[in-house]
Amino acid sequence: xxxxxxxxxxxxxxxxxxxxxxxxxxxxxxxxxxxxxxxxxxxxxxxxxxxxxxxxxxxxxxxxxxxxxxxxxxxxxxxxxxxxxxxxxxxxxxxxxxxxxxxxxxxxxxxxxxxxxxxxxxxxxxxxxxxxxxxxxxxxxxxxxxxxxxxxxxxxxxxxxxxxxxxxxxxxxxxxxxxxxxxxx
Numbered sequence: 001x002x003x004x005x006x007x008x009x010x011x012x013x014x015x016x017x018x019x020x021x022x023x024x025x026x027x028x029x030x031x032x033x034x035x036x037x038x039x040x041x042x043x044x045x046x047x048x049x050x051x052x053x054x055x056x057x058x059x060x061x062x063x064x065x066x067x068x069x070x071x072x073x074x075x076x077x078x079x080x081x082x083x084x085x086x087x088x089x090x091x092x093x094x095x096x097x098x099x100x101x102x103x104x105x106x107x108x109x110x111x112x113x114x115x116x117x118x119x120x121x122x123x124x125x126x127x128x129x130x131x132x133x134x135x136x137x138x139x140x141x142x143x144x145x146x147x148x149x150x151x152x153x154x155x156x157x158x159x160x161x162x163x164x165x166x167x168x169x170x171x172x173x174x175x176x177x178x179x180x181x182x183x184x185x
Contacts, residue, residue: 018042021066024049035059035082051075051094058082065089073097073116080105087111096120096141107133118143118172125151129164138169148172 017023018041025032032053040063042048048064049071056076061067062085069092077098083090087108094116101121106112113136122128122145131137140161142148151157161171168176 019044021045022047022049025053026050027052035061039064047071061085068092070094084108091136093117101127103127103130106130109134111136113137114139116141118145120145122147125160125164128161131165135167137165138167140165140168140170141172143172 020042021044023042023045026049032050032055035050035055035058037060039048039060043063044066045064046066047069048067051071052074054076055072056078058072058077058080059082061070061082064086067086067089070086070090071094073094074097077095078100079102080100081104083093083105087110089111090109091111092114093109093112094114096116096118098117098120100117101123103122106115107130112134115131115134115137116139118141120142122142125147128142128147131140148157151160158171158176162168162176162178170176
């Protein structure tokens with residue numbers, strides 16, 4: 001635990017971590033397995049990158065009052081629980097290559113614009129439907145989730161998502177062009 005706390009307290013470009021707007025703790029050796037309480041000291045952090053570690057749960061985000069981008073790709077995360085403290089600030093969540101099957105807890109992210117969650121375990125359209133609770137979501141990537149693979153094979157993935165998530169402007173890296181957009185411009 002002490003080595004992790006030292007990493008959080010280290011300086012980034014001459015600035016103490018607690019005063020930095022961007023913190024990167026990627027591919028750590030030994031890998032970070034827990035998001036511990038030392039994260040709460042990062043009150044000015046706007047972008048926190050903890051990708052490619054061994055994190056299983058999202059925790060200890062209470063002090064991150066300025067957080068806009070959270071990168072947790074390539075971990076062992078199974079759920080969205082723990083995001084409540086950043087529900088009013090987080091705009092982008094990069095959580096691809098994890099073990100997420102259910103969308104429970106995603107609805108707290110009222111300002112979320114971008115959700116990258118490719119290569120997870122979402123199997124059910126009812127779970128994808130929960131993304132409609134996100135009023136600002138405009139960019140979604142769900143490539144290589146079982147539900148996307150199944151419906152893309154049927155040719156129904158894009159039409160279904162465009163119907164269910166009407167505010168989306170980009171799906172799986174490809175812009176969505178709606179008839180309304182064509183008539184306006």
